[in-house]
Amino acid sequence: MKKKLIVGNWKMNGSLAANASLVQALRAGMAEGTACGVALAVPAPYLAQIQSLCAGSRIDLAAQDVSQHEAGAFTGEVSAAMLRDFGVRYVLVGHSERRQFHGESDATVAAKAQRALAAGITPIVCVGETLAEREAGQTEAVVRRQLAAVIHANGRCISEVVVAYEPVWAIGTGKTASPAQAQEVHAALRSQLAAATAHAEAMLLLYGGSMNAANAAQLLAEQDIDGGLVGGASLKASDFLSIIAAAQSKASRS
Ligand code: 13P
Numbered sequence: 001m002k003k004k005l006i007v008g009n010w011k012m013n014g015s016l017a018a019n020a021s022l023v024q025a026l027r028a029g030m031a032e033g034t035a036c037g038v039a040l041a042v043p044a045p046y047l048a049q050i051q052s053l054c055a056g057s058r059i060d061l062a063a064q065d066v067s068q069h070e071a072g073a074f075t076g077e078v079s080a081a082m083l084r085d086f087g088v089r090y091v092l093v094g095h096s097e098r099r100q101f102h103g104e105s106d107a108t109v110a111a112k113a114q115r116a117l118a119a120g121i122t123p124i125v126c127v128g129e130t131l132a133e134r135e136a137g138q139t140e141a142v143v144r145r146q147l148a149a150v151i152h153a154n155g156r157c158i159s160e161v162v163v164a165y166e167p168v169w170a171i172g173t174g175k176t177a178s179p180a181q182a183q184e185v186h187a188a189l190r191s192q193l194a195a196a197t198a199h200a201e202a203m204l205l206l207y208g209g210s211m212n213a214a215n216a217a218q219l220l221a222e223q224d225i226d227g228g229l230v231g232g233a234s235l236k237a238s239d240f241l242s243i244i245a246a247a248q249s250k251a252s253r254s
Helices: 016-031 044-056 080-085 097-101 105-119 130-134 139-161 179-194 216-222 237-248
Strands: 005-009 039-044 058-065 090-093 121-126 161-163 205-208 227-230
Touching: 005 205, 005 237, 016 039, 016 044, 016 237, 039 044, 039 090, 044 058, 058 080, 058 161, 090 105, 105 121, 105 130, 105 139, 121 139, 130 139, 139 179, 179 205, 179 216, 179 227, 216 237, 227 237
Parallel strands: 005 039, 005 227, 039 058, 058 090, 090 121, 121 161, 161 205, 205 227
Antiparallel strands: none
16 A cells, blocks of 8 residues: 655744744654654755754655756755755655746756756655636646656656645635545546556655645545645644644555
8 A cells, every 4th residue: 555645845934943843743743653654845944953853753854945956056056965965855846836936947847856866855746737727727738738847857767756736726725626626637647647657556646735634634535646745734733743644544545
């Protein structure tokens, strides 16, 4: 059976003090035999802190972005090798906030995924349509285009990425895609991956967009939803722990 994966994306939130109490509460609240993967995507300055707070726990470290460049004169950028130095296991690439506010193109996102893979870090490739695109009936075309760029750039390594479907209209809005809406897109993404790799069934496809303690179980019950990428609800220990508990009680087909 495939284990679910729940990733908290803290975005640009946190402080040394708040992070310490949040991680301590998560560690205390996670059941001994937690049977799903758990990771925290934290702001880069806190990687060292969270690495040490999570040492010896079942919580993996994730970063929110990575440079498409290897090293050198790229002021402000953080390389994949630097992330690896801090024990980072996953990195988000192509989050809609990066695409929207930092002008990241499909090609940039694909290059970032390549850099991560080359450094032994699993990229979590985010795709998703805007409300206007959904209303224009373009949802599948948009997410397929976004994923195609990453498939094209990464060839056979594509089976090593995690994909996150995050409809832009559901992010931070309290509007969640219905389980059926999310499943429909996840199934389309899975079949696109199946055309590129024999391992598509084993790959993890996460849903993100206003996932919370109340709706997680229903979303995670869908056949092709293998986990969650959680924003706001990952900042409150009790909510995030409820989502982890919901994931533990569901297992995807393998
Ligand atoms: P919210 O859970 O706050 O809607 O954010 C989702 C998200 O963007 C996670 O990456």
